[in-house]
Amino acid sequence: MHYIDLHNHILPAIDDGPRTMEQSVDLARALVSVGFNTVVATPHTCEGKPAPAVILKRLNRLQAELDHRSIALKVLPGAEQHIEPYTLELLREGKILTLNNTRYLLLELPMFQPLPAYTEKLIYSLTAEGYCPVIPHPERTLDLQSDYRLIYRLHKAGAIYQVTWGALTGLLGPAVRKTAYTMLEANLCHLFSTDAHDADSPLLGINKAAAVLEDYLGPGSAQTLLIKRPRALLADQELDLPVAAKPKKSAKKKYPLLKMRRSITGH
Numbered sequence: 001m002h003y004i005d006l007h008n009h010i011l012p013a014i015d016d017g018p019r020t021m022e023q024s025v026d027l028a029r030a031l032v033s034v035g036f037n038t039v040v041a042t043p044h045t046c047e048g049k050p051a052p053a054v055i056l057k058r059l060n061r062l063q064a065e066l067d068h069r070s071i072a073l074k075v076l077p078g079a080e081q082h083i084e085p086y087t088l089e090l091l092r093e094g095k096i097l098t099l100n101n102t103r104y105l106l107l108e109l110p111m112f113q114p115l116p117a118y119t120e121k122l123i124y125s126l127t128a129e130g131y132c133p134v135i136p137h138p139e140r141t142l143d144l145q146s147d148y149r150l151i152y153r154l155h156k157a158g159a160i161y162q163v164t165w166g167a168l169t170g171l172l173g174p175a176v177r178k179t180a181y182t183m184l185e186a187n188l189c190h191l192f193s194t195d196a197h198d199a200d201s202p203l204l205g206i207n208k209a210a211a212v213l214e215d216y217l218g219p220g221s222a223q224t225l226l227i228k229r230p231r232a233l234l235a236d237q238e239l240d241l242p243v244a245a246k247p248k249k250s251a252k253k254k255y256p257l258l259k260m261r262r263s264i265t266g267h
């Protein structure tokens with residue numbers, strides 16, 4: 001099974017990911033060792049920086065290095081764009097990279113500050129223009145943790161959600177875990193990613209997380225979420241998503257987590 005990671009920080013010296021090419025190569029090796037063969041590099045971008053040309057140049061250098069060392073990982077272009085009032089204008093001007101040049105834009109919301117008042121309107125505008133905003137780690141955004149109706153509303157406005165695998169296994173704390181499972185039960189976890197920043201990240205414990213998902217949603221779900229759906233996204237296809245329900249106040253089933261957490265973190 002070859003997994004696809006739609007969100008990570010693998011490029012060297014461009015954001016809070018690896019500082020050197022060697023560290024990027026280490027992260028690539030780690031991703032391959034847990035089963036990935038394709039990743040989208042999604043460095044943080046804000047106010048049009050770093051520019052797409054800078055990202056692509058860095059990506060080409062990394063890919064050449066991986067090829068030279070026979071590390072079987074394909075790295076595709078992307079960005080994790082912080083929400084800004086003029087995100088749509090920057091997209092129109094070609095100043096933001098979408099995921100592999102598709103309609104899918106990784107649009108990051110603030111985690112600890114209130115969501116900007118224009119958030120829902122921007123999602124509508126992006127959708128009307130043919131883009132599909134993909135919101136990374138919604139389970140870590142305080143405003144969404146405290147208001148599940150808002151999670152549902154932003155989805156109805158056109159956004160889809162990409163949850164961090166580590167949220168399922170409790171690596172990111174109980175509040176994050178609870179939100180992730182509540183979203184999972186409401187069919188609001190559309191995609192998953194590692195959001196890995198370094199080779200030692202416990203977030204790379206993907207196989208354990210996939211097992212948790214299979215256990216919770218049933219056989220075949222990990223394949224859909226780790227391979228089939230990301231593959232369709234990278235081909236710029238419309239995603240076949242289950243109908244979302246309004247999330248309940250909390251997940252109903254018991255989280256299959258504490259044992260998993262120990263096995264992923266090793267302590």
Ligand SMILES: [Fe+2]
Nearest residue numbers: 007008080195
């Ligand atoms: Fe990220």
